[in-house]
Amino acid sequence: MRGLFIVLEGCDRAGKTTQTQLLQKFFHARDRKCELAKFPDRTTSLGITINSYLQGSQALSDQAIHLLFSANRWELIDSLESKVKNGVNLIVDRYAYSGAAFTSAKGLDIDWCKSCDKGLLKPDLVLFLDTSNKTMSKREDFGAEVYENLEFQSKVREQFHLLKDDSWKIINASGTIEEVQAEIQTHVLTLLNQDSYAPIQRNLWCGNE
Numbered sequence: 001m002r003g004l005f006i007v008l009e010g011c012d013r014a015g016k017t018t019q020t021q022l023l024q025k026f027f028h029a030r031d032r033k034c035e036l037a038k039f040p041d042r043t044t045s046l047g048i049t050i051n052s053y054l055q056g057s058q059a060l061s062d063q064a065i066h067l068l069f070s071a072n073r074w075e076l077i078d079s080l081e082s083k084v085k086n087g088v089n090l091i092v093d094r095y096a097y098s099g100a101a102f103t104s105a106k107g108l109d110i111d112w113c114k115s116c117d118k119g120l121l122k123p124d125l126v127l128f129l130d131t132s133n134k135t136m137s138k139r140e141d142f143g144a145e146v147y148e149n150l151e152f153q154s155k156v157r158e159q160f161h162l163l164k165d166d167s168w169k170i171i172n173a174s175g176t177i178e179e180v181q182a183e184i185q186t187h188v189l190t191l192l193n194q195d196s197y198a199p200i201q202r203n204l205w206c207g208n209e
């Protein structure tokens with residue numbers, strides 16, 4: 001049986017990293033293979049350029065950085081797909097939804113933003129960790145990267161909500177770490193309890209979404 005392809009999305013400081021790690025433990029506790037991945041993957045040569053942009057040391061146009069984020073997914077998708085096909089449950093911290101939400105929040109056309117990722121692997125489940133603007137404003141630990149400010153993050157949140165489709169579950173990320181994880185696990189268990197899964201497909205944004 002193939003693995004599941006699960007994506008965690010959300011604004012910065014929503015708790016994605018903590019929750020992906022806890023979810024991996026949940027799979028391991030059930031003797032299921034489970035690996036974590038993250039976008040951007042800053043270790044590849046494209047990822048190194050993305051990292052310089054995010055840290056403010058390299059200027060790029062909004063279109064150019066968007067294409068690099070997308071290319072960073074395309075360069076790694078074969079390896080992610082083969083893991084899933086070989087029975088590894090994959091939990092991915094950010095994916096194409098971050099790509100479209102962050103760039104369209106700058107004012108670029110959302111359909112253009114989505115088009116570069118059209119045909120990527122479609123996740124089985126997207127867990128959107130939703131933080132209200134009020135909660136976000138209490139999290140003052142924004143770092144120094146280019147997108148880490150409250151006004152921009154509020155715009156990003158609005159754009160994320162335009163991207164919801166049938167694979168999405170909105171998780172209230174304002175609760176405690178344990179409460180958020182419990183909600184996540186409920187959705188994952190529903191999938192895990194299925195006897196079989198439909199084949200994973202490279203059809204992200206190929207339908208009417």
Ligand code: FDM
Pocket residue numbers: 012039040054069070094095096098099100102103147148
């Ligand atoms: N980000 C991330 C984008 O703007 N586009 C993308 O396609 C992706 C995957 O990069 F502010 C933004 C989101 C975030 C920044 O992400 C780095 P991490 O999760 O903090 O590394």
